[in-house]
Amino acid sequence: MIRLAIVDDQALVREGLALILGAEPDIEVVAEFADGAGLLRDPVRADLILLDLYLPGADGVATMRQLRAGQPEAKVLMLTTVGSAADIQRALTAGADGFVLKDATGAELAAAVRGAHAGVRPLSASAAELLWPRPGPAPVAADLGALTPREREVLDLLGQGMGNREIAAELALAERTVKTHVSNVLAKLDVASRTQAALLARDLPPRQGP
Structure with a gap:
């Protein structure tokens, strides 16, 4: 069972993510936080943190760095609504275990959680497309x-x-x-x-x- 904590400043998004991912047979949502300060103030023993990139106060990357100072083994899957190649690269360079955009499907999001937990460092399809835009045609x-x-x-x-x-x-x-x-x-x-x-x-x- 993957113990998951969700950090997002929008209540509706948190609740939706918890509902979608908590319905998976191998994922248990053990905590929800509205900001990084809450996560750092009340550390939870989770296998993976689903962390919004843009948070009030310290952003997701800063929060991840502070979290890892005390829990170096913590795995973090970064999440955002509208990203850029620079955002994704910044998060991955800082050590994020994966990156997904909020336009991902439920299946894609669950797969990303499993992949990050397993050490695969997943990217959602839309995040990968930002990093590697395809000017050419589909495969022949x-x-x-x-x-x-x-x-x-x-x-x-x-x-x-x-x-x-x-x-x-x-x-x-x-x-x-x-x-x-x-x-x-x-x-x-x-x-x-x-x-x-x-x-x-x-x-x-x-x-x-x-």
Whole structure:
């Protein structure tokens, strides 16, 4: 079970995040705070902190640095509504364990929480797009032709923001088998990360037939 604390100055956002993520069978929301001062004043034993980048007083990066001074093992997934490449890079350089924008789907957000907890350093698709804008077209047919039907299914689910566990459940596969398929997809599409593969998948036309 992943013990999660949420820090966001907007009550409605906090409640929505707690409702969405708390419904996941492996995530427990153990605390909610309106600002970084509350988190630092009342430290909670959480596995992961979902921390808004823009907070009243000290922002998320400053809060993360203060938190880590006392809890160096604390994992932090940074969150914001409207970000920029500079924001994302600043947070990651400061040591954030991942970065998501609030336009992420519930599945994408849950996958990011699991990924950050596992040490993957996830980025939501929209955050990755800010860091690596794509001026060129979607992958050519020859690239997709190298994928097996099962690998194409995995690619489609990556594009929906699913993590390995969700893909395994969707396709009735072992999680280790999904990891192998993901590795093959990255190699065949010549992309560096599953996030980049997900960005490519979003632009693909629907598959025709099985």
